[in-house]
Amino acid sequence: SYELTQPPSVSVSPGQTASITCSGDKLGDKYACWYQQKPGQSPVLVIYQDDKRPSGIPERFSGSNSGNTATLTISGTQAMDEADYYCQAWDSRNAYYVFGTGTKVTVL
Amino acid sequence: QLQLQESGPGLVKPSETLSLTCTVSGGSISSSSYFWGWIRQPPGKGLEWIGSIYYSGSTYYNPSLKSRATIIVDMAKNQFSLKLRSVTAADTAVYYCARQSIYSGTYLQGDGAFDFWGQGTMVTVSS
Numbered sequence: 001s002y003e004l005t006q007p008p009s010v011s012v013s014p015g016q017t018a019s020i021t022c023s024g025d026k027l028g029d030k031y032a033c034w035y036q037q038k039p040g041q042s043p044v045l046v047i048y049q050d051d052k053r054p055s056g057i058p059e060r061f062s063g064s065n066s067g068n069t070a071t072l073t074i075s076g077t078q079a080m081d082e083a084d085y086y087c088q089a090w091d092s093r094n095a096y097y098v099f100g101t102g103t104k105v106t107v108l
Numbered sequence: 109q110l111q112l113q114e115s116g117p118g119l120v121k122p123s124e125t126l127s128l129t130c131t132v133s134g135g136s137i138s139s140s141s142y143f144w145g146w147i148r149q150p151p152g153k154g155l156e157w158i159g160s161i162y163y164s165g166s167t168y169y170n171p172s173l174k175s176r177a178t179i180i181v182d183m184a185k186n187q188f189s190l191k192l193r194s195v196t197a198a199d200t201a202v203y204y205c206a207r208q209s210i211y212s213g214t215y216l217q218g219d220g221a222f223d224f225w226g227q228g229t230m231v232t233v234s235s
Contacts (some may be wrong), residue, residue, distance in 0.1 A: 001171075031219035035155075042204060042228055043155065048221035049211055086155055090218025097157040097220070098168050 002091035004100035010104045018074040020103045022087030025068060030089045032061060032070035038083045046085075047072060074105070082107045110135040112205050112226035120199075120233050126192040130205030130226060138163040143208040143220060146179060146190045148201040149228075156201075159221070160189055160208050168215065195233045202228040212235045 004024045020040035022032060032050050035043035044053050047063035050070065060075045070089070074081050087100035116128035129142070137144060145160035159169035161179045169177055173192070181188045192199060206222035 031217070033219075035222070042225040043222070044225075045221050045223045048209070048223070049219050054223060088155075088157075088221070090220070092216070094158060094171050095114065095168060095216070097160075097218075099155040100161040102154045 002089075002098050004037045004087055004089060004098055006011065006087060006100040006103040007083075008101070009104045009106065011072070011108055012077045013108055014079060015076055018077050018081070019094060020031055020072040020074075020085050020087075020105065022070040022072070022089075022100045023068055023089055024070075024089060024098075026064045027068050027070055027089060030065075030092070032063070032065045032087055032089050034061075034070075034072045035088065036081075036083045037086065043086065077105075079107050110207065112207065112224060114203060114205050114226045114229040116203075116229060116231070117137075118230055118232060120195055120231060121235050122196055122233055123194055126195050126199060126231055128203055128205075128229065128231070129187050129189045132186045132188075132207075135207075137181060137188065138183050139148075141210050143168075143210060143215065144181065144188045144224060145206050145208045146177075147204045147206060147222065148199075150180045150198075151205070152202040158190065158203075160215075166215075185226060195205075197233050200226045200231065200233045202230050204222070206220065 034047040037043040050065040051063045142161040146158040203228045207224040208220045
């Protein structure tokens with residue numbers, strides 16, 4: 001089965017840049033998207049089709065995808081960005097969507 | 109504004125069938141370019157895609173759940189539903205329904221993303 005691996009945690013100081021990676025075999029050949037989930041809340045889509053932001057998502061969220069790694073970057077991180085982040089991609093061999101293992105972002 | 113609301117029993121006995129319904133308001137379930145999906149999250153764990161359905165009835169499932177899961181759509185009620193058979197404690201989770209936008213227009217392109225979510229409903233499997 002296809003696996004997407006993320007670091008369990010990332011720490012960042014307010015105003016700095018946080019980078020969250022998502023690794024999978026030939027992930028750059030697939031589309032990746034990213035979700036933000038705060039405690040007790042439903043996930044929110046923050047990036048789709050590798051690098052596109054849905055309406056209402058701040059410009060400080062950006063994405064890229066190449067090789068075996070997709071990256072979500074939060075520039076000028078704010079306290080409100082503290083949350084769990086999940087990547088998602090399509091396993092074309094088995095025709096199903098896979099979520100990453102999740103990364104907890106802490107703003108210190 | 110599109111809204112999705114899950115409903116169903118919060119407690120299911122082992123070996124029985126989990127049944128949930130998602131009611132869509134503020135938009136039509138028969139809109140093109142959208143699938144409608146179920147995702148679950150065990151307590152303290154990550155997200156798992158269960159499956160998605162198009163208004164025509166076309167479905168895709170997670171292979172690990174395909175033998176036990178069935179998703180159907182009711183256009184008249186603007187709802188879609190999940191049935192998960194033979195449940196065990198491992199099926200205890202928050203179950204979310206969500207709209208899945210298919211940006212390329214072709215599901216197998218794999219660019220579907222869940223852009224509207226319900227609030228989720230906790231289902232516990234226990235005797």
